[in-house]
Amino acid sequence: xxxxxxxxxxxxxxxxxxxxxxxxxxxxxxxxxxxxxxxxxxxxxxxxxxxxxxxxxxxxxxxxxxxxxxxxxxxxxxxxxxxxxxxxxxxxxxxxxxxxxxxxxxxxxxxxxxxxxxxxxxxxxxxxxxxxxxxxxxxxxxxxxxxxxxxxxxxxxxxxxxxx
Amino acid sequence: xxxxxxxxxxxxxxxxxxxxxxxxxxxxxxxxxxxxxxxxxxxxxxxxxxxxxxxxxxxxxxxxxxxxxxxxxxxxxxxxxxxxxxxxxxxxxxxxxxxxxxxxxxxxxxxxxxxxxxxxxxxxxxxxxxxxxxxxxxxxxxxxxxxxxxxxxxxxxxxxxxxx
DNA sequence: CTAGCTGCAAACCTTTTGCCCGTCA
DNA sequence: TGACGGGCAAAAGGTTTGCAGCTAG
Numbered sequence: 243x244x245x246x247x248x249x250x251x252x253x254x255x256x257x258x259x260x261x262x263x264x265x266x267x268x269x270x271x272x273x274x275x276x277x278x279x280x281x282x283x284x285x286x287x288x289x290x291x292x293x294x295x296x297x298x299x300x301x302x303x304x305x306x307x308x309x310x311x312x313x314x315x316x317x318x319x320x321x322x323x324x325x326x327x328x329x330x331x332x333x334x335x336x337x338x339x340x341x342x343x344x345x346x347x348x349x350x351x352x353x354x355x356x357x358x359x360x361x362x363x364x365x366x367x368x369x370x371x372x373x374x375x376x377x378x379x380x381x382x383x384x385x386x387x388x389x390x391x392x393x394x395x396x397x398x399x400x401x402x403x404x405x406x
Numbered sequence: 407x408x409x410x411x412x413x414x415x416x417x418x419x420x421x422x423x424x425x426x427x428x429x430x431x432x433x434x435x436x437x438x439x440x441x442x443x444x445x446x447x448x449x450x451x452x453x454x455x456x457x458x459x460x461x462x463x464x465x466x467x468x469x470x471x472x473x474x475x476x477x478x479x480x481x482x483x484x485x486x487x488x489x490x491x492x493x494x495x496x497x498x499x500x501x502x503x504x505x506x507x508x509x510x511x512x513x514x515x516x517x518x519x520x521x522x523x524x525x526x527x528x529x530x531x532x533x534x535x536x537x538x539x540x541x542x543x544x545x546x547x548x549x550x551x552x553x554x555x556x557x558x559x560x561x562x563x564x565x566x567x568x569x570x
Numbered sequence: 571c572t573a574g575c576t577g578c579a580a581a582c583c584t585t586t587t588g589c590c591c592g593t594c595a
Numbered sequence: 596t597g598a599c600g601g602g603c604a605a606a607a608g609g610t611t612t613g614c615a616g617c618t619a620g
Contacts, residue, residue: 268600298601298602299601300602302587302602302604325584351531369545370546372543376539377538378528428574462577464576466611470611579613580612580614588606593601
């Protein structure tokens with residue numbers, strides 16, 4: 243039953259198999275696109291990337307797949323405003339998002355204090371916390387000196403508990 | 407020109423006038439509905455309430471008005487999931503929302519620590535915070551004892567820094 | 571009098587679905 | 596082969612818009 247399988251299956255493809263999903267060509271491609279995505283693509287973007295690898299894929303399938311994987315807990319849907327849902331693979335531990343209001347780029351960050359604080363607040367109001375959402379909308383701080391050119395914008399990414 | 411003016415103008419109606427908006431009958435009604443809303447109605451709900459006061463109002467006008475008032479800073483648009491935008495009057499000071507996942511009811515709360523924490527985080531990542539969004543999705547905690555019937559659900563609303 | 575509003579209906583956009591054919595297991 | 600997945604196009608659901616007539620200022 244396992245044939246020589248799995249060998250070239252993407253990370254998310256493997257997760258699909260684990261949960262007993264039937265692996266069709268389209269699904270495999272979408273799983274791979276998702277596995278390789280380091281950002282938070284919306285359906286249209288996923289469709290574009292998938293279509294590059296295999297043109298026999300329709301948007302409807304991307305929508306259905308993404309929905310299915312969300313139900314299976316493999317993906318998480320995000321809403322950063324702007325009308326379309328965006329997706330990212332489920333990861334261990336909470337993390338949050340800061341959206342650059344000028345470029346739309348998303349920066350992930352962790353904050354240990356937070357989850358605890360959220361629970362405390364819900365508790366205080368007489369509720370059990372089910373989930374929470376936290377997003378920061380911000381603008382890159384102008385460089386303090388002129389020692390660095392525009393390309394240096396990414397520098398911050400490797401500091402301060404940033405992920406990825 | 408001012409006639410006996412302003413006298414019976416709703417709070418939001420007055421704000422519209424301050425910003426030089428032309429006060430039509432429809433706009434006055436919508437402003438009043440918004441002024442009296444203690445919750446976070448979506449456009450359809452606003453339309454329903456407005457139509458009760460004056461049936462010569464169309465949804466399109468509600469959409470246009472709500473959008474205009476948002477641009478003028480009089481209203482704030484919220485997205486609590488579920489597809490439709492919801493609105494509330496802009497208020498002094500930050501407050502956040504806890505959405506009861508079972509009933510959809512929204513509870514507002516303040517948390518001083520929070521805004522500060524958000525700024526600190528953005529700062530740490532090299533950004534200037536423009537705005538932020540925080541929502542808790544939670545479920546009412548089961549009553550500890552059976553001393554209270556269902557109607558007691560609202561009890562918590564008067565404690566713990568809750569607003570309204 | 572005219573810039574700005576409104577109603578109506580059509581247009582838009584993202585996401586979902588019905589139907590029927592194709593395919594994985 | 597039989598249950599499940601996919602393509603296509605139509606449908607849904609929320610929101611915006613073009614147009615022609617109306618109105619506050």
